[in-house]
Amino acid sequence: MYALEINNVSKSYGTFNALNDISFNVEKGDFFGLLGVNGAGKTSLISSIAGINSFNGTIKVMGHDVINDVVKAKYNLGVVPQELAFDPFLTVYQTLKFQSGLYGITNNKDWIDEVVERVYLKDKINSNTRSLSGGMKRRLMVAQALVHKPPLIILDEPTAGVDVEIRKSLWEFITELHNKGHTILLTTHYLEEVEKLCNKIIMIDKGNIIAKSTKAELISQSSTLPTTVQIETSNGEFSPELEGRVILREGNVFTLKLDNSDQLLPILNLLKLADVKINDIKINHPSLEDIFINYLHR
């Protein structure tokens, strides 16, 4: 059984097709990255999983169909929505207490206290939600998604507007939950977060899947992408045959553009033939962002 099964899911708004027959599975224990530019269909997909969107196709959460077995599916799911949402009549604690109650949980004060501490809202626990900053409201939404300890957690840009230090701590908490067996599906515009956290990645564009792979497989494709290499020589001399490849020279450091990393060895041979003494070499591998952009332009 998968944590999440998406089978032939389509969603349209009038004549606009937000999702076109999308299918993929998320295995239990995955830290799954869902990537796409604005309007790619990520939030439409998440809203469909959460039961907020109508859609064609089937979606199962921990084996429970989100249409025909909706209550069990929802018990197994926690979602941090993209849009900021809060109840202006409640404090942080009341928000989490009532949220727990919506899942039938009435005696989880210890867990609420722990979650509040981990999302750095302990000193705001009795503050009205109206008084919270945007980043604090976002963290409260993360806490709301976790009150019932769902096996599958979906985070739709959970760190947007959250400052760097707290973002780091938030990810430590999410990683801890992942290590305890929770399955995580993440969308974010910070691709370095995906690169660091996710073991599997799916890329969607205009409602279609354009790449679906493990992170390792995607990164391995980086050798076929353009890259740059910085070569520091001891005396500023360089091979005349390679001058055309130099895109930047700063003192004794030459930056060369390569079509792919396979071209590095012939370049080093040419430098050896030209009797150039090399002090240091730095290869700038394509990032996940480069890979993502490459897929978008295919």
Next chain:
Amino acid sequence: MQPFIQLTKKEIYRFMSIWMQTIIGPVTTAILYQLIFGAQLSKLPTGIAGVSYATYLIPGLIMMQVLLNSFGNGSSSLIQSKYTGNIIFVLMAPISPFLIYCAYLVSSIVRGIIVGFAVFVGIYWFGGCVPKSISSLLFFLIFGSSIAAGMGLIAGIISDKFDQLSGFQSFIIVPLIYLAGIFFNPTSFSGFWQHVAYLNPFLYIIDGFRYGFIAHSSANIEFGVIFVFCLAIVINYIGYMLIKKGIKIKH
């Protein structure tokens, strides 16, 4: 049932947390009406033997505030939840559309009843109006409140903006309530206008509720019971279907 109980509690907490506006405000308004109309028009004949105008006015004013507040609770709660986006947490929770609707409905009825009781306490002293039929009083209180609450929920669901909701209240609900025999006996109209007055569904709610106090009704009380019961079912079925289909709530 726990999710339903919690959502209902949250909705009751919502209006109780602003009790000055939701409870004391309606009581003050009712006292002012009673002071101005009850005192100034005390000599006005009611057409009912032994019932003064001040006494006649009390049940009408109570039910007016019950209806306005039941309507206002459902409508304002839903549109605020849509506006601040927090309705998403209710929609994502494991609670059926039926129980979501029931939670909003019950909390609105509770507000209507609390306001009704507070208004009764506030204006009882002006006319000495003692209930004569508790069963009629409770029936029209609960079912009348559920009709207004259902209308409020429908208005809250279909309205995109606060001014649309305000228009719904100002141009439909308030005129219907004010023309439903709060301040006058509908039998005092003659001919065509009396027929028009009896087309107002709120008239049967207020008339039936007043029957609970003075044991006299302007319309047929049996017809009123059946009509109010059926109207409550129809209105709330429409409201439930709107929530179930996710009209203007889901995409």
